Amino acid sequence: MIKVEALTRSFGAKRAVDDISFEVARGEVLGFLGPNGAGKSTTMRMITGFIPPSGGKVSVCGFDVVDHPLEAKRRIGYLPESAPSYSDMSVIAFLNFAADMRGLRGDLRKQAIRRVVQTCHLDSVLGQTIDTLSKGFRHRTCLAQSIIHDPEVLILDEPTDGLDPNQKHEVRELIRTMGKTKAIIFSTHILEEVEAVCDRAIIIDRGRIVANGTPAELKAGAPSGRLEDFFRSITRSDTVQHAEAGAQA
Amino acid sequence: MNAPDMNAAVTAASNPPVLSAWAAIKAIAKRELSAYFESPVAYVFLVIYLLLAGFFTFTFGGFFERGEASLGAFFNWLPWLFLFLVPAVGMRLWAEEQRLGTLELLLTLPITTWQAILGKFLASWLFLGIALLLTFPVVLTVNVLGDPDNGVIAAGYVGAMLLAGAYLAIACMTSALSRNQVVSFILAVVLCLLLVLVGFAPVTDLLSRWFGPVVIEAIAAFSVVTHYDGFQKGVLDSRDLLYFLSVIFFSLFATGVIIRDRRAG
Numbered sequence: 300m301i302k303v304e305a306l307t308r309s310f311g312a313k314r315a316v317d318d319i320s321f322e323v324a325r326g327e328v329l330g331f332l333g334p335n336g337a338g339k340s341t342t343m344r345m346i347t348g349f350i351p352p353s354g355g356k357v358s359v360c361g362f363d364v365v366d367h368p369l370e371a372k373r374r375i376g377y378l379p380e381s382a383p384s385y386s387d388m389s390v391i392a393f394l395n396f397a398a399d400m401r402g403l404r405g406d407l408r409k410q411a412i413r414r415v416v417q418t419c420h421l422d423s424v425l426g427q428t429i430d431t432l433s434k435g436f437r438h439r440t441c442l443a444q445s446i447i448h449d450p451e452v453l454i455l456d457e458p459t460d461g462l463d464p465n466q467k468h469e470v471r472e473l474i475r476t477m478g479k480t481k482a483i484i485f486s487t488h489i490l491e492e493v494e495a496v497c498d499r500a501i502i503i504d505r506g507r508i509v510a511n512g513t514p515a516e517l518k519a520g521a522p523s524g525r526l527e528d529f530f531r532s533i534t535r536s537d538t539v540q541h542a543e544a545g546a547q548a
Numbered sequence: 549m550n551a552p553d554m555n556a557a558v559t560a561a562s563n564p565p566v567l568s569a570w571a572a573i574k575a576i577a578k579r580e581l582s583a584y585f586e587s588p589v590a591y592v593f594l595v596i597y598l599l600l601a602g603f604f605t606f607t608f609g610g611f612f613e614r615g616e617a618s619l620g621a622f623f624n625w626l627p628w629l630f631l632f633l634v635p636a637v638g639m640r641l642w643a644e645e646q647r648l649g650t651l652e653l654l655l656t657l658p659i660t661t662w663q664a665i666l667g668k669f670l671a672s673w674l675f676l677g678i679a680l681l682l683t684f685p686v687v688l689t690v691n692v693l694g695d696p697d698n699g700v701i702a703a704g705y706v707g708a709m710l711l712a713g714a715y716l717a718i719a720c721m722t723s724a725l726s727r728n729q730v731v732s733f734i735l736a737v738v739l740c741l742l743l744v745l746v747g748f749a750p751v752t753d754l755l756s757r758w759f760g761p762v763v764i765e766a767i768a769a770f771s772v773v774t775h776y777d778g779f780q781k782g783v784l785d786s787r788d789l790l791y792f793l794s795v796i797f798f799s800l801f802a803t804g805v806i807i808r809d810r811r812a813g
Contacts, residue, residue, distance in 0.1 A: 310813050347656040350811045372658040373564040379656075383649030385579070387587045392579075399575035400657045402565035428586075444653070448564060 300325050300452055300482035301346065306355035308341050308506075315341045317506035318355070325451070328478035330497035330514075331486035334534050338506040339486040340380050343454050346484070347377045359452050373401075376450035380457055382441035386430040390421055390440050393429060394447065401448035415443040418473065435466045442470070446477070453477065455485035459492060471496050490526045494518075504534040564658075572659040576667025577674070580641075584675050589640075597633055597679050604629060605686060617694025622686050623704045623780050627744050627773055630708075630715050635736035637676060638719025639729045641668050642807070646727035655811070665803050669720055669796075676712040680705060700782035707779025710792035711772055715740050717799035724806040740772075743795075747771020 301323040308316040316338040323329045331339050344350045346357050348364045348371060356363060362370040384393055394415065398408045416422055419439040424432055429440060442458065458474070459467040467489075474483060474496050487493065493500045494514045502510040502517070510517055510533055514526065521529035567575075584590040601622065605611050609621030645651040654664055690696045715736070722735035745751045747768040756764050768774050772795075775788040 344652070349652050349656050350813065369658045369660070372656060373566070375656070377653070377656045379649060379652040381649060383653060385583065385650055386648060387583055388579075389586075392582065392586075396575065396579045399578070400567065400572070400659065402567035402571070402658075404565075407565075441653075450564075 300360055301484065302356075302358045303342075303346065304356045306342065306345060306357060307353050308338075308345060308350070309353045314506050316345070316352075319503065319506070319508055320355075321501055321508065321511065323452075323482045323484060325482050326479055327498050328474060328483045328485070328496055330493040330500035331484055331503070332488075332490070332493060332500055332530065333486075333503040335488075337503045337534070339503060340456055342503070343377075343456050343484065343486065347375055347454050348372055349379075373448075374451045376445035376448065376453045378442055378445045378453075378455045378458055381460070382438045384429050384437060384441050384444070387428065389426055389428055390432070390436075391425040393440060394421075394443060397444040397447045403448065411447050411449070414449075415447050418446065419443040420469075434461050435463065438462060438466075451481055453481050453483045453485075455483065457486055457488070459487060459489065467492075490530060494526060502530060502533060509533045567658060569660075569663055572663040573667040573670065576659070576664055577671040580668050580671035581675060584637075584671075590675065593633070593637060594679055594682060597629075598682060600629055600633075601625075601683055602686075617690045617696035619686060619690060619696070619701050619704055620780065622683065623708060626708050627711060627776060630712055631737060631740050631744060634676065634712055634715035635719040635722075635733050635740065637672055638716045638736060639723050639733040641672060641720050642723040642803070643727055643729045643732045647729075655807075661804055661807055665720070665800055665807075669717060669800060672716055672720075673709075673713050676716065677709060680708055680712070697782065700780075703779050703782045703784055706784065707776050707788075710779070710789070711776050714743075714772055714792050714795040714799075717796040717803075718743075721799045721803045721806065724803045724810070743770065743772045745771070747773035 303322070304320050306316055306319045307314065319338075319342060321329075331343070333339050341350070345352045346359070346364065348368050351365060356365075358364065359371040360374045362374070364371045385396075388396070391412075394412050395408075398411055401411075403411050416425065419442055421436070421439060421443060424436050429437055432440070438458075438461065442455075445453065445455070455474070459470050462470065471492060474485060477483065478496070478498070485496075497514060499511070499513055500517060501508055510520065510529070517529050518524050518526050521532060584593075604625035605622040609625055611621040614621060642651070645654060655661065687698075687701060690701075691698070718739050719732070719736035722739065723729075723732040725735065726732050748771070752764050752768055755767065759767075772792075775791045778785050778788045
């Protein structure tokens with residue numbers, strides 16, 4: 300469903316994403332791990348067509364994101380990092396807009412909105428301005444937007460960031476349920492989440508894939524058998540990177 | 549969270565609905581227009597605009613002193629009034645999207661950048677049209693007091709609408725340049741001012757000291773005032789129309805290039 304080939308992206312002289320390739324099939328949930336600034340968001344932005352790649356290819360359901368952007372985008376649901384939304388709008392107005400933009404009309408639109416409102420527990424805040432909502436509700440409003448058209452492919456950039464433990468649990472459950480019929484990529488910093496939800500995980504560091512396997516395989520890579528130790532053994536913290544950059548200069 | 553309905557999932561997903569270009573533009577415009585009215589911005593703007601328009605018309609414009617039944621007093625000041633008010637309407641169009649991060653949502657929807665630009669522009673233009681329509685009491689006043697040529701007044705409104713469109717397209721372009729609305733506002737005012745000044749009599753008089761009339765005329769041809777004046781005389785000249793439409797087209801095209809370049813990094 301999602302095919303990424305030799306994907307590369309430079310910002311000036313810096314290579315944010317360097318020759319990344321992987322595939323995600325229908326019914327698979329892929330966890331995307333890596334330190335801050337490793338290139339997770341940049342990769343996701345290229346898959347969703349927000350920024351063009353400097354090199355390589357992305358295709359979604361067989362449609363090249365650069366050559367057939369509309370066909371690809373129709374099949375993608377996207378939750379950007381920090382879950383942005385139009386803060387002046389009410390929740391229902393925002394969902395109506397999202398449904399409009401997905402070409403949903405009439406009964407189909409009513410059903411879609413009813414479904415996401417139920418799924419994301421938004422019934423109690425429908426008339427409220429997004430500005431006035433708590434972080435959890437704002438987050439779920441943006442999540443609702445991403446699944447309103449029941450996309451085949453879901454790209455979720457840190458979907459549990461900033462949520463309380465109950466909300467985190469609910470989002471994980473949701474990802475797991477939807478993962479049975481969709482192809483999902485989600486990024487996270489919480490390693491237990493990967494074990495709980497993902498079929499497979501990719502760890503990237505400084506723009507490159509440094510590990511790719513099932514959670515069990517990754518855990519086996521550390522003597523202690525803990526995912527966290529494995530993660531720390533193959534990625535570098537940004538303080539180390541800075542120290543090195545300083546030494547080179 | 550509850551499990552989504554799986555049957556609906558399969559049918560809807562296999563063949564996602566296609567949004568026509570016009571439907572996409574309309575949906576964007578609808579959201580944009582309601583954004584004006586859902587915040588106090590629209591009302592504050594309308595009140596200030598109508599107050600200032602009335603003030604200029606009846607004081608500096610010399611509405612009564614003119615001794616003629618026309619809207620000259622009203623239209624004469626519009627290029628200056630719009631100079632500040634139109635960029636105020638347009639400054640948020642793209643700057644706000646960049647600040648909120650919603651640009652990422654907007655541009656990952658199944659629409660082209662062109663459709664988004666056009667939808668936003670048309671919504672704001674329509675809003676300015678509403679503001680202009682609300683000046684109808686001035687039209688009623690001259691019709692009560694005298695016997696004006698309503699054809700000239702209609703042409704005047706067409707010119708005012710085109711002027712607003714040209715300023716707005718420029719504000720749209722500068723709005724794409726920055727996530728800061730103040731920066732985009734100031735840039736738009738400066739650019740619009742430039743387009744006013746090159747045709748403004750005191751400036752052309754000054755320039756005529758150094759340049760011949762051919763050069764002055766060529767420079768003045770770039771001015772909104774030169775082309776706006778024709779409409780105020782009741783003349784609908786296709787060249788004036790073409791001028792305004794090209795300013796609009798060029799600025800919106802530049803908006804598209806800026807947005808693409810900012811994403812390309």
